[in-house]
Amino acid sequence: MDDLGHTWSGPNLHAREPMFDPAGPTKPQRHGAACLVCDKRWPRPQIRVGHFPDGSAAYACEDCAPAVKP
Numbered sequence: 001m002d003d004l005g006h007t008w009s010g011p012n013l014h015a016r017e018p019m020f021d022p023a024g025p026t027k028p029q030r031h032g033a034a035c036l037v038c039d040k041r042w043p044r045p046q047i048r049v050g051h052f053p054d055g056s057a058a059y060a061c062e063d064c065a066p067a068v069k070p
């Protein structure tokens with residue numbers, strides 16, 4: 001644990017990646033089955049770009065990932 005009270009391991013491993021508001025994306029997007037940006041479902045998006053408050057990962061396709069990655 002550092003001075004700010006953060007623990008950089010375990011469940012907080014991805015604490016520094018973006019967290020997305022689950023109100024915007026569609027259900028497939030929230031489940032990682034569709035690109036978060038363009039909603040393309042095939043090929044399945046492979047690049048993890050962030051997560052939602054419930055801990056599920058957000059994915060983007062190769063075309064869109066550079067636009068949303070920090």
Ligand SMILES: [Zn+2]
Binds near residue numbers: 065
């Ligand atoms: Zn895309």
